[in-house]
Amino acid sequence: MRVSRASGLILLLFVGCRATDEDETYRFTRFSMGTVVDYTVVASDGEVARAAVAAAHNEMERVSRLLWEDDTLSAVYGINEAVDSLAVPQEALEFLTRAQIIARETGGAFDPTIKPVSDLYDFEAAEPMPPTASARTERLRSVGYERYRVGVDGYVVKDTAALAVAVGGIAKGYAVDRAVAILTESGVEAGIVNAGGDLYSFGSRAGKRWRIGVRDPDDADDVVVVLNLQDIAAATSGDYQQFFEHNGIRYHHILDPARGTPARGSRTVTVVASTTESADALATALFVLGAEAGLAMIDDMPDVEALVVDSAGVMHHSTGMPEYFDEPPF
Numbered sequence: 401m402r403v404s405r406a407s408g409l410i411l412l413l414f415v416g417c418r419a420t421d422e423d424e425t426y427r428f429t430r431f432s433m434g435t436v437v438d439y440t441v442v443a444s445d446g447e448v449a450r451a452a453v454a455a456a457h458n459e460m461e462r463v464s465r466l467l468w469e470d471d472t473l474s475a476v477y478g479i480n481e482a483v484d485s486l487a488v489p490q491e492a493l494e495f496l497t498r499a500q501i502i503a504r505e506t507g508g509a510f511d512p513t514i515k516p517v518s519d520l521y522d523f524e525a526a527e528p529m530p531p532t533a534s535a536r537t538e539r540l541r542s543v544g545y546e547r548y549r550v551g552v553d554g555y556v557v558k559d560t561a562a563l564a565v566a567v568g569g570i571a572k573g574y575a576v577d578r579a580v581a582i583l584t585e586s587g588v589e590a591g592i593v594n595a596g597g598d599l600y601s602f603g604s605r606a607g608k609r610w611r612i613g614v615r616d617p618d619d620a621d622d623v624v625v626v627l628n629l630q631d632i633a634a635a636t637s638g639d640y641q642q643f644f645e646h647n648g649i650r651y652h653h654i655l656d657p658a659r660g661t662p663a664r665g666s667r668t669v670t671v672v673a674s675t676t677e678s679a680d681a682l683a684t685a686l687f688v689l690g691a692e693a694g695l696a697m698i699d700d701m702p703d704v705e706a707l708v709v710d711s712a713g714v715m716h717h718s719t720g721m722p723e724y725f726d727e728p729p730f
Contacts (some may be wrong), residue, residue: 402560405447405610405715407415408458411524414698419453421589422438423442423443423444423590424442424443424445424446424449424619425440425441425442425605425691426441426442426443426449426450426453426598427439427440427448428441428449428450428453429458429575430453430460431477432464432595433460433464433468433568433571433572433595434461434468434470434568434577434596435572435595435596436597437460437579437593437594437595437597437653438592438593438594439453439456439579439583439586439591439592439593439594440456440591440592440593441583441590441591442589442590442591442603442605442684443587443588448455448587448670449528449588449687450587451586452582452583452587452588453583455582455583455586455673456579456580456582456583456586456593457560457579457602458580458582459575459578459579459581459646460576460647461578462578463574463578464571464575464583466489466491466492466714467492467495467574467575467671468567468571469515469564469565469566469567469568469569473545473563475488475492476492476565476571477488477529479548479556479558479564479565480563480565481595482514482556482558482561483554483556483558484557484558484561485551485555485557486555486556487554487555487558488554488555488556492551492556493550493554493556495554495567495570495571495574496512496548496550496556496565497550498570498677499512499565499567499570499681500512500545500546500547500548500550502570502678502681502682502685503545504545504546505701506681506682506685506689506697508545508657508658509523509571509656509684509686509688509694510569510657510658510681510684510685510688510690511543511544511545511657512545512565512566512567512569512570513542513543513544513545513547513548513563513564513566514543514655514657515529515560515564515565515566515616515659516538516539516540516542516543516563516564516567517539517540517543517644517655517657517660518566518653518655519564519657520535520536520539520660521651521653522699523642523643523644523653527566528646528651530643530649530651531660533660536660537660538658539562539660540659541562541658542562542563542564543657543660544559544563547560547563547567548560548563549638553664567683569680569684570677570680570681570684571682572595572596572598572676572680573595573633573635573676573677573678573679573680574676574677574680575595575674575716576593576594576595576598576599576600576633576676576677576727577600577633577676577677579593579726580593580600580602580676580716581587581592583602584602585675588603589595589603590603590604590605591603591611592610592715592720596678597635597636597637597638597641598633598635598636599612599633599635599676600632600633600634600636600675600676601630601631601632601633601634602630602631603630603631604630608692609628609629609630610628610629610630611626611627611628611726612626612627612628612629613625613626613627613668614626614633614636614707615629615636615638615641615668617639617640617667618636618667620638624668624709624715625707625715625725626725626726627670627672627724627725627726628724628725628729629672629724632673632674633672633675633676633678633679634671634672634673634676634679635670635671635675635676635679635680635682635683636670636671636683637654637667637668637669637683637684637686637687638667638668638669639652639662639666639667639668639687640667640668641652648685648687649660653682654687654688655688656688657679660727663687663688663690665690665691665710665711666686666687666690666691666708666709666710666711667709667710667713668708668709669683669686669687669694669706669707669708669709669712670683670707671683671686671698671704671705671706672704672705672706672721672724673703673704673705674703674704678704679704680704682698682704683699683706686698686708687708688708690708691708691710691716692716694706694708695716695717695718698718699718699719703725704718705717705719705720705721706718706721707721
């Protein structure tokens with residue numbers, strides 16, 4: 401048996417680029433929503449950078465208190481504990497509506513209601529074990545993004561009391577987007593917010609785009625490709641982030657909502673999109689769908705690109721993804 405988490409849960413690595421003579425690059429590390437959050441900002445001095453990052457991280461923590469399912473005071477926790485319905489703040493209603501839209505657009509490959517099944521996989525146990533088929537089947541009866549309704553009266557209505565929402569596959573992305581908004585409102589003109597591999601890059605350093613390395617799923621010290629990004633989001637999902645091995649089989653945390661088992665066929669997926677929220681959710685969906693079906697879906701979506709490293713180590717990408725490559729990866 402082997403249990404592992406990606407080191408620091410940092411999936412996209414920064415590859416050097418110099419700031420201007422007038423500005424300096426400052427880096428800060430914080431923790432929120434179950435993962436390390438790295439802030440990289442270009443600012444005129446350290447006090448400006450620290451104040452901006454403090455405000456941005458306060459916003460991320462506010463989003464966590466609203467949406468993170470492990471926070472007992474959050475709206476999402478309340479929904480999961482409710483028997484049939486719960487009144488929640490407007491921001492949470494809008495967020496859950498967007499999650500449902502992405503679930504529909506991906507044919508359920510991203511499903512925010514997978515929590516009853518994902519709870520069966522205890523990655524923190526001393527001796528993790530895969531759930532039985534009967535346990536999965538029972539829990540799958542409570543899964544389905546169409547099984548909750550967001551009402552205009554401010555209520556979220558559940559079809560079954562057992563329905564539970566897990567928004568880790570989209571909420572971190574939303575929190576990053578909000579943190580970036582606060583940074584720019586605070587006068588920061590360039591930077592990156594990276595929450596465990598869900599990141600947004602804005603502005604430039606010395607007139608150049610940010611260079612972001614996509615981690616090799618087999619080697620934490622290597623990258624499979626370097627991306628040039630500016631004013632755009634990227635999110636990575638990989639089977640090396642959280643997993644255990646049992647009888648020689650790897651059980652990771654990215655579950656196929658149709659079966660309740662870890663999705664097979666991909667090692668790592670990176671999606672580039674206009675918002676971190678959408679990149680976050682689409683990376684999960686693409687991992688579940690696999691390279692062929694997933695990239696066909698991405699090619700039909702405006703302003704979204706992606707790359708997939710499959711289980712054989714072969715890289716695939718959407719039609720427009722090479723635009724972001726620092727150099728051809730093959």
